[in-house]
Amino acid sequence: MRKLKFGFAAALLGAALFSHAYAQSVKDSAKAAPKTAGDSTETRYFAALGDILGDLPVEAFIKETRQGGKVTSALIDVCYSVNQSSDRKDRFVVELKSEGDKFVGNGQTLESKAPVTVNLLRKVANKAIAFEGKIIIGGVASLISSPDNTDVGEKEFMQTQVVDDDLVEAPKDFTQVSPQSVGIRVKREGFTDLVKSLKSENVQIALDSIATDCNALRTGQQVLRLLVEPARAAALAEKLKMASGVVATGWTNGTYDMERAVRFATGDWNSGGKFDKDKFAAALSSAAARAMSAKPALSKWNETTGEITLSIKRPSQLAPTLELIETLEMKALVGPEKPGANDRMIVWIGVPSSKTTDESSGAHLQFAENSVGEEESTFIDDDSIVKALATELKGQRWDTDKGSWK
Secondary structure, eight states: OOBOOOOOOOOOOOGGGSOHHHHHHHHHSSOOOOOOTTOOEEEEEEOOOOSTTTTSOEEEEEEEEEETTEEEEEEEEEEEESSTTOOOEEEEEEEEEEETTEEEEEEEOTTTOOEEEEEEEEEEETTEEEEEEEEEETTEEEEEEEEEEOOEEHHHHHHHTOOOOOOBSSOSSSSSSOTTEEEEEEEGGGHHHHHHHGGGSOOEEOGGGGSOOHHHHHHSEEEEEEEOOHHHHHHHHHHHTTSTTEEEEEEOOOSOBGGGEEEEESGGGEETTEEOHHHHHHHHHHHHHHHTTOEEEEEEEOTTTOEEEEEEEEEOSSSGGGOOEEEEEEEEEEEESSTTOOSEEEEEEOOOEEEEEOOSSSSOOOOOSSOTTOOOOOOOOOHHHHHHHHHHHTOEEEETTTTEEO
């Protein structure tokens, strides 16, 4: 199933997009050992060290430079959550000095500037390497016990570090990225000023994109994701490209599913050379109501994101004698099929939510959404809404197997 995903999950993500900055930072982070005649120098990595900072989520590795099979220098690179419940990360890189089987070093964290002391014992056992010892960050000590580590070469290690931020600067169409989801790759020193500058723009910021993650700490660049009305997205991306510290702008994944998308010609829905939102909203509400044996209720456009929220109502079938009302509410996004094109558009239909209420005269019954211990209910069998809309718009649906419009 192809989906347009945000992630404000995550959520995460080829090698062609792997940041050169990260690759270079890994290569430059340790001092190269001098070569001597008859000796070969190689670099090896231990990339699965386990829970080396207690319960804190950690991404860590140890890099060793060896000459003639002997470790001549090493470093430890640790990116970790600042606490168990936070998505914000901090990082330290400490060069380690060899004292026999011991590795020791001092440094500080990148974000909080807390002092770091590393003291590790390297043991060889059964063709594997174990690391034991202690890491102290800002006075807080963590005991290290990382057994059964095997090393990998630099090429293999780099392949495991590939991070795809999903930013597409010039998409050919909007089947893989969303026309409302703008991404800005910015140097970290310019990140805060960029975010503050958006107060004057009519946009929504993906909350999860403001948290510092390990990729940002290791590349020095962070991707901020915004939701904006598709008609304004291209101009906004072009404007933000000129902001201080911005490396690239483009489009990213969204939350809508291509299986719930309909492509249609815009000719019948234009008025005075512009897309007629009121006419389209009426058609969308009417199609959804017919498909669900309901009546149109409310519809409202979000001028910030370009989405429409509509609701339809029908008699609830839970307990017909109570004469309750079921309200189905859903969001939809309408945008161009391709950047700069206006002959065809795509509408993505969100999955409806259902709510049952008592709308009779006088005092009303009140209902809890779910009983204690019950799983959350989901609305099913609503594909008929998408089918009805495709018929109403004389449009096409997406074939996920062929990756093309039917």
